[in-house]
Amino acid sequence: MSEPHNAQVHPETGSADILIVGGGLSGALLAGQLLRLPGRRRVVVLESRSELGRGEAYSAVELGHTLNGNAARMSVDPDNADDLTQWLTRYLADGGWPEAHEQGVPISELFPPRGLFGLYAQQWLAQAEALGAREGSTVRHVRGEVVDLEIDADGTLLTLADGRQLRGAYGVLATGMFPAARTPQTESSGLNAAALDPWDVQAMARLDPQARVLIIGSGLTMVDAVVSLEQAGHRGPIEVFSRHGLLPHVRRQPPVWEDFLARDPGIRSPRQLLRELRRQCRAAIAQGIDWQAPLDTVRAHIGRLWSQASDRQRRQFVRHVRPWWESHHHRSPPLSAELVARLHEQGRLRIHAASFQGLEPGAGGRLAIRIRRRGESHTTQVPGDALINSSGIEYDWRRVARALPRQLLARGLIQPGPLALGIAADPGGAVLDAQGQVSSRLFAMGPPLRGLWWESTAVTDVALQAKHLAARLAALPL
Structure with a gap:
């Protein structure tokens, strides 16, 4: 009560x-x-x-x-x-x-x-x-x-x-x-005040249907934001910016695959895991089986493998593997993934591999963000009519x-x-x-x-x- x-x-x-x-x-x-x-x-x-x-x-x-x-x-x-x-x-x-x-x-x-x-x-x-x-x-x-x-x-x-x-x-x-989105860095940049809630359909319905919407982050929250925009009647361009430009894969229902990690306890390091997982996925594809089947067997072993890894191995995983792990493991529901794919094919939704550098005033009263595209050293200003912050979760409690x-x-x-x-x-x-x-x-x-x-x-x-x-x-x- x-x-x-x-x-x-x-x-x-x-x-x-x-x-x-x-x-x-x-x-x-x-x-x-x-x-x-x-x-x-x-x-x-x-x-x-x-x-x-x-x-x-x-x-x-x-x-x-x-x-x-x-x-x-x-x-x-x-x-x-x-x-x-x-x-x-x-x-x-x-x-x-x-x-x-x-x-x-x-x-x-x-x-x-x-x-x-x-x-x-x-x-x-x-x-x-x-x-x-x-x-x-x-x-x-x-x-x-x-x-x-x-x-x-x-x-x-x-x-x-x-x-x-x-x-x-x-x-x-x-x-x-x-x-x-609620870390001190984004609080001080004014991003929170300017950004729409990814799940606030009513607020999005007040936008011009042809508004150019900028979304920071390309994970599952971004997928929800696109669903919200669609339900709000938005029909304009959507520009998505994330460091690696990766989208979540769609969640499918693959058949059961052998638990290869249970069979081979010698697989302990992230490098060993990735090498064997790729081999298992290739074997599945060769048999006409969805590659998600071998990947799904890893779920039960993640805690053990992570706890066994050294700090160096964990850092290597977070720095080099995490974006691909997230996009392959944290997958999108089918109907939402279909919407994102359709808008992408139509050219209404574009994905950019770029990091967010800050919020700036745009010309004519519009907002703008400054980004650094992957592989480039200079920054670029991108104007828009609305902004959605889908930059994920802050796990560092100090921030x-x-x-x-x-x-x-x-x-x-x-x-x-x-x-x-x-x-x-x-x-x-x-x-x-x-x-x-x-x-x-x-x-x-x-x-x-x-x-x-x-x-x-x-x-x-x-x-x-x-x-x-x-x-x-x-x-x-x-």
């Missing part, structure tokens, strides 16, 4: 056994797992949004903004891979999402709208809340932004932006992802312009993770402080653990982490 907006501000607003900072998918799944375990515990989730389980990713309301994985890949229950498929089957039978038939595939292969997936996550949490009530466990949603966190002998103390405080035995950082990351770093309660990706923690999610000591009170899960696992954002990754962390927390003394 949520506190009313006009609740009186108190110096301290209660206590809990476990305080979860962030009520998007990560926080909701952890709360759900805790409620499903035997025993009685009080869980408080701190989230500024009015609903738990959605966050930014699953608050989208347009049907065209879909998951980039089909239902069979997106279960929030690690023990039941068909959970979302089963939920969708019931939902469709009750008359929900009548547009599903337009995809022309079985339910397990549907790509649900983001907003619908958010409803699924909420109902999963509600079921867990009902189960927990039988044991006397509770979950409470406190609305507000956490701006500070302290640890003492008695546990953790959270401070909200309005001055309220909550005390808990343990704290969990389930903060989700911080958009790169995040938010109060809580800054306070945690200033207090020495956290340290950057490997390669400054997220924050450092042990394999079970216990946070490492500035001296490298494992905290007995503060934990993390999901995107903050990017540096620990590399892939720590997908639904299945987060769901499994939630299950394991809940079991660890449940075993601790209260």
Whole structure:
């Protein structure tokens, strides 16, 4: 339940056994797992949004903004891979999402709208809340932004932006992802003030339909932005700028391929992985099988391979392989990919391999950006009528312009993770402080653990982490 907006501000607003900072998918799944375990515990989730389980990713309301994985890949229950498929089957039978038939595939292969997936996550949490009530466990949603966190002998103390405080035995950082668009660099450049939200169809509908739209970044957020523009009635040119000019590949449904990494544990380094993966993809193509089949088998081994790699190997991977990994691994839903491909073939959408250098005033009151094209040393000004920032996620907490990351770093309660990706923690999610000591009170899960696992954002990754962390927390003394 949520506190009313006009609740009186108190110096301290209660206590809990476990305080979860962030009520998007990560926080909701952890709360759900805790409620499903035997025993009685009080869980408080701190989230500024009015609903738990959605966050930014699953608050989208347009049907065209879909998951980039089909239902069979997106279960929030690690023990039941068909959970979302089963939920969708019931939902469709009750008359929900009548547009599903337009995809022309079985339910397990549907790509649900983001907003619908958010409803699924909420109902999963509600079921867990009902189960927990039988044991006397509770979950409470406190609305507000956490701006500070302290640890003492008695546990953790959270401070909200309005001055309220909550005390808990343990704290969990389930903060989700911080958009790169909100780093201090882009704040100071004025980019945020000038850019449209990639998912705000209503704002895009107010543009001239023939407006020239500039998009920074060419990943999945860009794909969503193009869908938004199409739904808003935009028919003008779209110019996309990204450092390597790579587009996400389309998500297909390849047949099962042998798990070659399980068969050969000697493959350990990124170079060995890439060499063998290319060989496997060539073998698949020679047999008339989609190259995505061998690639999909790698998913289960990413955490192990990343943790085994040296810092030097990780840096080489991030510098030289990451853009291609992202475009091949984080693929676009079919209908969205078809739209991008069609606009590209028509010449309305153009992709430029160029890096963003800054925002500038353009002629005649128009905006303009300055870019450096790949392979060139000089910069070029590009005018436009509207701008969308789709530059991805900022994983370096030292660059995040938010109060809580800054306070945690200033207090020495956290340290950057490997390669400054997220924050450092042990394999079970216990946070490492500035001296490298494992905290007995503060934990993390999901995107903050990017540096620990590399892939720590997908639904299945987060769901499994939630299950394991809940079991660890449940075993601790209260």
